[in-house]
Amino acid sequence: MQVNINGIETRYVLSNEGGGPWLTFIHQLGGDLSVWDQLAGYFRDDYTVLRYDVRGHGKTAASGAPFSIADLSHDLVTLLDALDAPSTHLVGMSMGGMIAQQFTLDHPARVDSLTIADSSAGTPPEARATWDQRAAAARRDGMASLVPATLSRWLTPDFQAAHPEAVEQIRDVLTHTLSEGYAMACEALRDFDVRSKLGAIRCPTLTVAGRHDTGTPPASTQAIADAIEGARFELLDAAHLAPIEQPHRFAALLETFLERPV
Template identity: 55%
Template sequence: MQLTINRIDTRYVLDNEGGGPWIVFIHQLAGDLSVWDQMAGYFRNDFTVLRYDLRGHGETTASPDSFTIDDLADDLAELLDRLGAPSAHVVGLSIGGMVAQKLAIRHPDKVATLTVAGAPAFIPDDARPVFAQRAASVRENGTASIVEATLERWLTPGFRKAHPEVVEPIAETIARTPAEGFARAAEAVSGFDAREGLSSVAKRTLVIAGSGDVGTTPAASRVIADTIPDAQFETLDAAHLTPVEESQRFSALLGNFLRDSA
């Protein structure tokens, strides 16, 4: 299904068999909504589950202009409005976790609870050139050129070896991501900083980190939990893609958190 959101043709999938409260899952950079397929299966009987593709990812068209994480949060707020969602339990992974934080800051009425996985509270100054370099490299060489290095950051060696059937579709998704879509999103990530607004977030918050995540270390994610009042912090034995590598534990953590929030 598609809607035009802020001039962007946006793909989304809505599972509402349960007819319960809304939950929205936001994917990672160079990913698409399919990364949440298993989570949607866990939660669709009790929730109205929304997944969608960010600008320039999956089947959502690329932005004609540069954009910020604030703009991506506004996209989600508009999508929820258009679909008639009064609010949602918001779950974001990586760049999706950045979008989730900004949604909670900019559109608090849209957020029932906040769950952030594998995302920092800000990008340090010394890390910002890394994303600019990735954007430039992908514009020149395409997203297929970053598949192997990305998988090495996203998943532990043991998981990659044991589960090729999981790794292969993720690799294909990275390679299919339009170069300009990736590049503009990477540039948006480079400027991300939510620290100023996080202390004002009054929603129940769960922060999940991967103990083996070298891109977003547990310490970087912990800043979110330390800044939002009464936030819960958990670490899973995984690298960056905790909902993939530790899907059962991730779903159990999230399920318990949502039940406690009811």
Template identity: 55%
Template sequence: MHVTINGIDTRYVVSNEGGGPWLTLAHHLSGDLSVWDQIAGYFRDDYTVLRYDLPGHGESAAPTEPLSIEALSGHLAELLSKLGVTSTHLVGLSAGGMIAQQFAVDHADKVNTLTVAGAPIFTTSEMKPDFDKRAANVRQNGTSSIVEATVQSVLTERFRKAHPEVVEHVGEMVARTSVEGFAKVAEAIRDFDLRGRVASINAPTLVVAGEHDVDLPSAQSKVVADSIPGAKFEILDAAHLSPVEETQRFAALLETFLRENV
């Protein structure tokens, strides 16, 4: 399904075999909604699961204007409004986790619970130049040029060797990402900063980190949990894409968390 949001043709998928409360899943930079396929399969019998492609990712049209995490939060708000969703359980991975936090600050009344995987509350000054370099590199060489490095970064070596089919899928997601979709979301990540605001989040919150995450050390995820009142913190035996590497464990954590807060 597609809907136009702020001039951007946006792909989304709703899975609701048994109906139930809304559960919205937001993906990472250079990913798409298919990263959530297995997780959606776990929850579609009890929840109405919504997945969508960020601008310029998957089958969503590329943005023509600069993006910010605030703008991407507004993009999600408009999608939910068009679908008639008044409130949702919200899960975000990496960039999606930044969007999810921003959304919980901007639209507190629409968030039943918040789950943040592999995302900080701000991008450090040391990391800002890296996102500029990544955007510039992709604009010069295309997203196909970063497939190998990305796959090695977001999945552990052990998992890559055991699951070549997942490696192929993750690489395909990266290659499908449009140049401006990647670059503009990377620049939005560069400028992300919720310090001083994240403590206002009052939704029950679960923060998940990957023990072997080289893109976002687990200590930075712990800062998120420590900054949101009452947040729970869990570490999985995974790199950056913990819902992919530890799908069953991630689903079990999320299922227990949601059951405690529905």
């Protein structure tokens, strides 16, 4: 379904067979809501599951001007308002984890619990150039130029060999991401930094990292847990897209967490 959010036509999928509490999944840079297909199917009988395409990704239009992670947080609250969702459990992966952190800081009363996978709370100065380089490559050479290196960071060789169909879907979404949407998102990630604010988060929090994640080392995700009182950290045998490589293990962790949040 499509809805206009802050002037941007935004695609979302709502699965509410169970009519239970809201559970919102936020995808990674260069992804779309389809990355959550398997996990959404797992939880839809007990939760009202929301997935959406972040601006400039999937079938959501690109922004006409540069934007920040705070703007993406505002997109989410506007979407939740449009759907009459009073609050939600939040699950964000990579870029989605950054949006989830920002949203929790911006709208603490709207967050029932926070789950962050393979993410960080800010870009250190020495890494800012990397985001500029990716943005420039997307604009200059198109998304196809970024696909090989991105997939090698996202998924382990073993997973790629064992699950070619899943890899092809992820590759196709990445390839067809709008170049300008991707580039502006890179610049938003470059400027994101909430490290000094994480102590203000009071909701139950679970963080999950992939042991083989070279793009966002597990220590970055663990640092989020360390900064939030009572937060829990888990390590999975995966690369950057840990919930996708280890969906059963991730689902089990999330299910237990949602039933008995710390």
